[in-house]
Amino acid sequence: MQGSSESKSNFFERLPVIAILCLLIFIIFARTGESMHGQLTQLGAYVWDDYFVLRSEINDPSCDPNINVQQRLDELEAQATGSSDDFDLFDEGFDRDAARTSLENQVRQCIQEHALVDQLKAKVTPSLELFSSVEHKFSEISIFSTDKQQILLLTLLFMAAAVATLQRHHIGFRPMVSRLDFKVSLSLQLIANTALAASAWKFRFNMMDSQIQSSNPELVTGMVVGTTVLALLSLKDLFSIPKDAPTGGTLGRALLSVPLYTMVMLPFAFIVIINQGNLAGLSLYFSAFFDQSGTYMDVALYLWCGMLLKQTQVGERIFSLFTPWRLPPEILAFVAIAVMALPTAYTGASSIIILAMGAVVYRELRKVGTRRQLALAATAMSGSSGIVLKPCLIVIIVSILNKEVVTDDLFYWGVRVFLLTALVFFIYAMIVRKDPLRIASINEALPVSLSRARPILPYVVIFLLVTLAYFWVLDARLDQFSAPVILPVIIFWIIVFERSLSKDEPLYDEPERINTLPGALTKSMNDASIHIGGMLMLMSTFMIMTSLGGKTVAATFLYDIDNPYLIMGALMLMFVLIGMFMESMAAVGLVSLAIAPIAYQQGIDPVHFWMTCLVALELGYLSPPVALSHIFTRQVVGEEEALAASQEGDNFYYRHERLLLPLMVMGTTLILVGFGPLLYGING
Numbered sequence: 302m303q304g305s306s307e308s309k310s311n312f313f314e315r316l317p318v319i320a321i322l323c324l325l326i327f328i329i330f331a332r333t334g335e336s337m338h339g340q341l342t343q344l345g346a347y348v349w350d351d352y353f354v355l356r357s358e359i360n361d362p363s364c365d366p367n368i369n370v371q372q373r374l375d376e377l378e379a380q381a382t383g384s385s386d387d388f389d390l391f392d393e394g395f396d397r398d399a400a401r402t403s404l405e406n407q408v409r410q411c412i413q414e415h416a417l418v419d420q421l422k423a424k425v426t427p428s429l430e431l432f433s434s435v436e437h438k439f440s441e442i443s444i445f446s447t448d449k450q451q452i453l454l455l456t457l458l459f460m461a462a463a464v465a466t467l468q469r470h471h472i473g474f475r476p477m478v479s480r481l482d483f484k485v486s487l488s489l490q491l492i493a494n495t496a497l498a499a500s501a502w503k504f505r506f507n508m509m510d511s512q513i514q515s516s517n518p519e520l521v522t523g524m525v526v527g528t529t530v531l532a533l534l535s536l537k538d539l540f541s542i543p544k545d546a547p548t549g550g551t552l553g554r555a556l557l558s559v560p561l562y563t564m565v566m567l568p569f570a571f572i573v574i575i576n577q578g579n580l581a582g583l584s585l586y587f588s589a590f591f592d593q594s595g596t597y598m599d600v601a602l603y604l605w606c607g608m609l610l611k612q613t614q615v616g617e618r619i620f621s622l623f624t625p626w627r628l629p630p631e632i633l634a635f636v637a638i639a640v641m642a643l644p645t646a647y648t649g650a651s652s653i654i655i656l657a658m659g660a661v662v663y664r665e666l667r668k669v670g671t672r673r674q675l676a677l678a679a680t681a682m683s684g685s686s687g688i689v690l691k692p693c694l695i696v697i698i699v700s701i702l703n704k705e706v707v708t709d710d711l712f713y714w715g716v717r718v719f720l721l722t723a724l725v726f727f728i729y730a731m732i733v734r735k736d737p738l739r740i741a742s743i744n745e746a747l748p749v750s751l752s753r754a755r756p757i758l759p760y761v762v763i764f765l766l767v768t769l770a771y772f773w774v775l776d777a778r779l780d781q782f783s784a785p786v787i788l789p790v791i792i793f794w795i796i797v798f799e800r801s802l803s804k805d806e807p808l809y810d811e812p813e814r815i816n817t818l819p820g821a822l823t824k825s826m827n828d829a830s831i832h833i834g835g836m837l838m839l840m841s842t843f844m845i846m847t848s849l850g851g852k853t854v855a856a857t858f859l860y861d862i863d864n865p866y867l868i869m870g871a872l873m874l875m876f877v878l879i880g881m882f883m884e885s886m887a888a889v890g891l892v893s894l895a896i897a898p899i900a901y902q903q904g905i906d907p908v909h910f911w912m913t914c915l916v917a918l919e920l921g922y923l924s925p926p927v928a929l930s931h932i933f934t935r936q937v938v939g940e941e942e943a944l945a946a947s948q949e950g951d952n953f954y955y956r957h958e959r960l961l962l963p964l965m966v967m968g969t970t971l972i973l974v975g976f977g978p979l980l981y982g983i984n985g
Contacts, residue, residue, distance in 0.1 A: 321833065333777075334446075339776070341436040342436060373404055374401055451594045452519055465832075473558055479546060479548065482550055494531040498525070501521070560835075587842070607658070611813070619757070647693075652884075673959075674950060677943070687719065689714075689718045695915065756805045767794060856896045860899065860903070877924065885918055889918075913975045925960065931960070
């Protein structure tokens, strides 16, 4: 009986994960369906003449080809005679010959229309009907996914948030350990979720009482259900604290275990509900998250890509090319940051790549003797330089929200900013290095690297085959728009190859990597559900800050500054401060709304503005007191490694290198990007 109850419990715990998997697969299928529908219509037109007519319902003409012309003439003549007026000076009588000619022409045209319809119906074969029905289904799915995009995101958000709540895995400074940690963290989560739920209920009541029809009542109802479920789950967790949790702890450490979304939600709930007296306002600001539903569904797909990638050996295989050269730790850290830039660009944000590949980067650096502080610094920075490269999602969001810039220009200068960041890191790595700059000889290292390159070739072949299949079959190229849909398919086939076809031995055992195909896919989906819930809940809560911040952040003081250097300095400071406390997408929204228009009016070039902003935001993510990049790094490497690193170092710099080196690199890059173009007169 106990085993039966446990299996039922496990099933109900897995049920949201299964639902999230089905939802993500549907999103991929629906977006692929757009391209598939276009290709099917072209194929139909190639196979069948008049396919665009035949694919639709063919209606019979409304006219009668068998009309009695003589009888109809008599009727028309009777009507004309009966309606004549003795005082009508212009009545010339009924012209029977002209009417006959007109009727005969109408009958002739009607016969032709009926003949054409009969010809078209004769062309409608069972195979055409089957093909057309399939094509229509793809069209309906695409239209449905577009029309219901907000509902799909809402469902994904709250299901994944429920998983993260049940697993107690929301994003925070440290995990809950002691009983005091659990009590404080879960109590505050309950208060935050209850406040949001009460606000959603009030929002719905106001909508029902209002005479104005809501544009999306399903969204409001979904928010009520989702927030209420989260509040109930928080209440359940509060009364199910693990019995083996140790006693003791301090209030300060307990507060650090409170999820970041709760820390953000509580003060804004106080401002909106208590201070402003607007109970419905909190959920109204929260609902702004769904205005960019397509973008945030891309985030979910990228997170799934990251967790799938975590189940592969791609990272180890690439790093294995460099280990034979016995590079100094600082040089290998530079290589890691350069190599990780590309997956960062394709997974959308630095946080995603840290969650996906951070453990691999840290472990590979530690394997060659890299000190823990430097390894943590490189891991935290592993995604910072790639956010300006094509096809990064953040850059696309910038171009969507700001018509003054286009992605081509941003990516063009993004490559140069990336190279500058890499150069600055290399220079600092040379300055702070401890060991002599000696590497293995070419004769010794090159053959080993070449032999280790052979196992990488199948990964390249899989990448090319999938991308070429999308191009040839669906006419879809791997770019910033299709990457969220194509990348999961590519990584899926890489996992299939590794588990079913590859004969190469794993480089080493990874505890979280499952050796069977079903196990790897299940593990990746479990991890993705947790991270999607934590990340989207954090992003949606930060949207409250964006909505309120757009009204409260005052950048009008820039109008009083005439010096472009002072304007840029003020902008850089504001960007860094925003990055310290806000997630990247919400930060971009806030900057676009409250700061960018004023900067443009003051003569700051839009491309220069956004390149500076993106670098400054990354500096903010690496800066205390929040330092999101370091939070994600600590999460993937583990508490033990982070604590061990804090006890290393023989002077101030090396004891705090994980913080200081990223700040030095990104700070220097920011100064060069912000002030450098002004020296060349880009902003006039």
